[in-house]
Amino acid sequence: MDSGGLVLHQISQEERNRMSIRRQLFTCKRDGLLIRGAQYFPADFEEEKSYPAVIISHGFTGIYTDVDDFCRDFAQMGYVAFCFSFCGGSRFDADDSVKSEGKTTDMTIGTEVADLLAVKEYVQSLPITDNNNLVLLGFSQGGFVSGLAAAKCGNEIGKLIMVFPALCIPDHARRGCLGGASYDVQRVPEIIDCGNITLGKKFHDTVVGMDPYLELSAYKGPVLILQGMDDKIVDYSYAIRAQANYEKGQCHLQLIQQMGHGYDKQQQKSMVEAIRQFLAGV
Secondary structure (H helix, E strand, O other): OOOHHHHHHHHHHHHHHHHOEEEEEEEEEEEEEEEEEEEEOOOOOOOOOOOOEEEEEEOEEOOOHHHHHHHHHHHHHOEEEEOOEEEOOOOOOHHHOOOOOOOOOOHHHHHHHHHHHHHHHHOOOOOOOEEEEEEEEEEEEHHHHHHHHHHHHHOOOEEEEOOOOOOOHHHHHHHOOOOHOOOOOOOOOEEEEEEOEEEEEEHHHHHHOOHHHHHHHHHOEEEEEEEEEOOOOOOHHHHHHHHHHHOOOOOEEEEEEEOOOOOOOHHHHHHHEEEEHHHOOO
């Protein structure tokens, strides 16, 4: 009984530590559009020091609060963590206070890369961040975008982490099923209705001819891909092919059984431990 109570106390204390992480909002701009986000500080944060930094990108239709847990996990590891909402990238019913500016019909993979690069410049401008230790992490479409942004930034990005990255997006455009929609690829509509978000034809046009593996492989730093084997949106074969297209030994792929396009608390804990080992170079 005593040991059981101790475990409960430890779990409770761990959760209290995570929730005590200091968080503050930030804004920056891309092409005149306001980007809204939040930054999280280590518990022992001191203004005069510089810290490794991570920028975390949410998935399709998401908002920055979706990745709050992971930001807190990184802050516990000693990172300053940043998350943000993509311009025009959030679902219709999301609270306007956490959305960034921009129309969903103007959003493309390219505009999301530009958003992430704008946030990166903001992060690099802060005296508290160590620009030699900057990590990009993204989920689903945000993982794809993080990989593309890393490819553009070269050695500015120390490490790249992609969680079930949506490398299927160009294939989905070629099949006429972007975002769960269904349309004729020979007559792509000006507005693509995906239910909780509408895309513009330009989203389709900018990815339909893309080779995602070729684009991602321009990044030469360490890469970690975490991919569920039960993912019904992004088949795990995309992650296997992505690993093969990086240089030998550059990309570590962890396939997770019984995980789909999302995760439960236990899977999150396992992913955080895998990320911790990757960042430590284990």
